[in-house]
Amino acid sequence: MKSDNHPRLFCDVMLGRLARRLRLLGLDVRYEPGVRGLQAYRRAKADRRLFLTRHQKLKGLPDVLLLESENTDRQLEEVRQVLGIQPEKPRSESQALSRCPVCNEVLKKINRDQARPAVPFYIYQIHNDFRRCPQCQRVFWPGSHVQKMLKQGGK
Ligand SMILES: [Zn+2]
Numbered sequence: 703m704k705s706d707n708h709p710r711l712f713c714d715v716m717l718g719r720l721a722r723r724l725r726l727l728g729l730d731v732r733y734e735p736g737v738r739g740l741q742a743y744r745r746a747k748a749d750r751r752l753f754l755t756r757h758q759k760l761k762g763l764p765d766v767l768l769l770e771s772e773n774t775d776r777q778l779e780e781v782r783q784v785l786g787i788q789p790e791k792p793r794s795e796s797q798a799l800s801r802c803p804v805c806n807e808v809l810k811k812i813n814r815d816q817a818r819p820a821v822p823f824y825i826y827q828i829h830n831d832f833r834r835c836p837q838c839q840r841v842f843w844p845g846s847h848v849q850k851m852l853k854q855g856g857k
Contacts, residue, residue, distance in 0.1 A: 708785055712746030714738065714755035719774045721806075724781065728800040754781065799842050802835035809833035809842060817841050 710730040713721040721733035732751060734742065739757055743766065746753035753766045754777075761768045767784055769777045781787075802809055810833060817832035820841040829843045 708787060710749070710751045712742065712749065712751040712753050714742050714753065714757060716756055717754055717769070717777070720754065720769075720777045720781070722803040723774060723778055725801045725803045725806055727787070729787075730801070731806055733806065799831075799833055799844060802837060802840065802842075804840065805835055805837035807835050807837040809835055812841070817843070 708729055711721075711724060711732070713724075713731055713733045715735055715738040718733055718735065721731045724731045732746070732749065734745070737745060739755075740760070743753050743755070743760055743763065747765060751765075753760070753763075754769060755766060756769050756772070758768070760766050767781070769780050771777050771780060799809060801807065812832050812834045814826060814830060814832065816834070817829075818826050820834075820839075821829075821832070821843065825843060831844055833842050834840070835842070
């Protein structure tokens with residue numbers, strides 16, 4: 703899966719968990735907790751993004767994907783079917799590391815020395831592939847962190 707092949711998305715306010723899950727798959731997902739409903743939809747339109755929502759009143763508007771389920775896993779499945787993507791199986795861990803799940807920023811590769819102050823020492827010792835979010839400065843690496851994020855997003 704290449705994120706370039708998929709539309710950019712905008713998640714409505716109640717879909718923050720889904721937004722994080724989609725970002726872990728490398729998708730470009732905008733999410734603004736302070737903006738909801740029609741206002742959020744207008745922002746999505748202005749930014750040329752597909753708007754994901756559970757608001758029934760927005761049904762039928764152009765570029766709106768109305769999700770039926772309240773369950774994040776099932777929402778992910780709905781999005782997968784519509785967009786034709788395989789969200790449960792990113793091709794590799796490094797692919798799941800392309801975007802910050804919190805900020806949606808594209809992660810930047812950093813070297814081990816740069817990562818060292820931000821990660822546990824045993825992680826520093828065994829990993830070479832570190833990335834940092836330019837927005838929140840969180841540091842990510844393949845493996846434990848991604849797994850943990852995926853688990854946290856599972857409910
Ligand atoms: Zn971030």
